[in-house]
Amino acid sequence: MLAALGRTVHDRRLLVIAVWVVVALAGAVFGGSVYDRTQTIDTLPEGAPATVAQDRLDKVSPEGERLVAVVSGRDVGATDLVNSVTRIAFEIRDIPGVAEVEDSYTTASRKISRDSKSSLVTVELKPGLSDDEALRVADRVSAALRRIDAPEILIGGELLAEREFGDQAVRDAAVGESVALVCVGLLLVVVLGGLVAGLLPLAAALGAVTATLLALTGLARFLPVSDYAVNVVTLLGIGLAVDYSLLMIARFREERAADARAPLVELLARTVATAGRAVLVSGSAVTAALVGLFAFGDPLLAAMAMGGALVVALTTATGLTLVPALIAVAHRRIPARRSRPRRGTDVLARLAAFAQRRPAAVALTATLGLLALGTPLFFVEFANSDVRALPRSSEARQTYEAVQGRFADPPKAPLTIVVEADPAGPGLTQFFDTVRGQPGVSDVFVRSDLPPGVSVADVVPSGTADGEQAQGLVARLRALDAPAPVLVAGPAAELVDAKRSVAGRLPLALAIIVLATGALLFALTRSVVVPVKAIVMNLLTLAATMGVLVAVFQWGWAAGLLGFEPWGALDLTTPLLLFVFAFGLSMDYEVFLLARIKEEWDRRTSTDRAASDRAVLAGITATGPVVTTAALAIGVVFLGFVVGDLVAVKEIGVGMAVAVLLDVTVVRGLLLPATMSLLGRWNWWRPGVTTKQAPRVPVG
Structure with missing residues (x-):
């Protein structure tokens, strides 16, 4: 033949x-x-516990994409810098598609670097935007952030990194x-x-x-x-x-x-x-x-x-x-x-x-x-690639490294627990107290304004967001006795x-x-x-x-x-x-x-x-x-x-x-x-x- x-x-x-x-x-x-x-493309098969948890979380407490800006090069208390960040923050809030803005001057979220030369501005977009829509909004937000009167503006986040x-x-x-x-x-x-x-x-x-x-x-x-x-x-x-x-x-x-x-x-x-x-x-x-x-x-x-x-x-x-x-x-x-x-x-x-x-x-x-x-x-150690896989010249990577290196308590992607029970339900307060006492837990924040019948808590792990401590914490959280079914989402849960x-x-x-x-x-x-x-x-x-x-x-x-x-x-x-x-x-x-x-x-x-x-x-x-x-x-x-x-x-x-x-x-x-x-x-x-x-x- x-x-x-x-x-x-x-x-x-x-x-x-x-x-x-x-x-x-x-x-x-x-x-x-x-x-x-x-x-x-997602790296987890359909039906994985972390995927199920994230899908449930998106329904009961949806969150949009986040942009993070590091404003650097001047003393954070300088009057003209404070005025500039304040003005731009209010401009960004008026951009269609923006859900929330957090900065060190117009909100209670005060994120100042160790040397008092840098501050963070975090912008959350509205949930439900398509990728193209989110990128268009992100570009408008980025353009506004770059008008802040500061020597260095670094802008990153998962959306821009992707x-x-x-x-x-x-x-x-x-x-x-x-x-x-x-x-x-x-x-x-x-x-x-x-x-x-x-x-x-x-x-x-x-x-x-x-x-x-x-x-x-x-x-x-x-x-x-x-x-x-x-x-x-x-x-x-x-x-x-x-x-x-x-x-x-x-x-x-x-x-x-x-x-x-x-x-x-x-x-x-x-x-x-x-x-x-x-x-x-x-x-x-x-x-x-x-x-x-x-x-x-x-x-x-x-x-x-x-x-x-x-x-x-x-x-x-x-x-x-x-x-x-x-x-x-x-x-x-x-x-x-x-x-x-x-x-x-x-x-x-x-x-x-x-x-x-x-x-x-x-x-x-x-x-x-x-x-x-x-x-x-x-x-060998395995992990999911993140922004660190990008080259040094990448602004998204520079932003990540600036956040991690300059701030004493940098924000990190938490583990998120979804419990199918009302926050006031029997045993739930004790359950969250047990979570706070687990090895490897840095802090726990219980969310409010949720639909009835469900409770959500963000668990901040010690160390990196998906390191060995966080992975071990995933196993312990899933194994805890709880008054209702528990789901765990987050980078460490996805890696596990x-x-x-x-x-x-x-x-x-x-x-x-x-x-x-x-x-x-x-x-x-x-x-x-x-x-x-x-x-x-x-x-x-x-x-x-x-x-x-x-x-x-x-x-x-x-x-x-x-x-x-x-x-x-x-x-x-x-x-x-x-x-x-x-x-x-x-x-x-x-x-x-x-x-x-x-x-x-x-x-x-x-x-x-x-x-x-x-x-x-x-x-x-x-x-x-x-x-x-x-x-x-x-x-x-x-x-x-x-x-x-x-x-x-x-x-x-x-x-x-x-x-x-x-x-x-x-x-x-x-x-x-x-x-x-x-x-x-x-x-x-x-x-x-x-x-x-x-x-x-x-x-x-």
């Missing part, structure tokens, strides 16, 4: 290219509007993709030995990315899509498109070198039948890994999975159609395969030969090394529920990913042992990668080099996304290598260890340059994340680059050949068939 596809693409190559050009142009013209349709996050994500995407495409283009031109050959994978990448942006624009009409998701999946598309293009080009050059007199249509048919099968299995493996994200029930991860599945499907389509069509048109401009690989791209073959000479020692050393890199994972949800759903996600990828590898190799080994090695790679991330982003190693400030934790979504993407891409290289190793094994009549070693080394030697070049390319692509300023995005970029580096050197170069050498013919065992009688199944 794949060979027939190769012949069809050859015969209709101009039509295939024309279709992709139209798609690319449509994506370039209309796909950019996806950023106008993106939105902030907008800055979205704007920064767009800028990071533009810079990251540009850097990635330029660097990958230069790398490919050098490695493939020609301008046309080097630009061909980039043409496929552009086709896949523009098509993905177009598809995400349509998807955003029906499902929520975040800026973060767009960033991640577009760079994933570039990396996969380059991988698949390199594999197809390398196989075409190999087929042409083996049979120079064969018609072009037959060369393409053989290329698509062999390399195309690896592309199809690889794309299916990455998609299967992405499906695992749905198991977490997290709306953000579901959006990421949907976008990722789209980009993988479109990238696989480019690999099977656009790339062969471009090869058919430009085959005369694709240089012949070198008799010897370019220096540096044969690293896998050299590593494999070394591993086969000392398989036991290499396997043990590589495994222990990966486990050692994963040791910091025992000390998110961690619990991830831990509870992780086994299901693992089962989906492991079973699906294992089945695909079994279909490719007809072996039970090879898929099990591949999954174990991938898990070792992921553990080592996560350990490096803890050291870099939680502990701050190399923070200055990477241009960020550690905040003591990893974003909770980072390990999940890394697990899926790194697992999928590791299977990418696994499929490339195993498909060729299987071909070499099927050609041999002997089944002894020496024959197995020769098959493994021959397969790695043939495919190693492709995998090495692809790893360099995709490493450059994901390092495009690092040039951006969002810390959560940097985590993904560094994590993927580390995962690819470890996978293509330690795992594919050393651990894979070492373990295959140790097992010999038992690599190809499956129940019911002895290794000596294992059938030779032609690939393609």
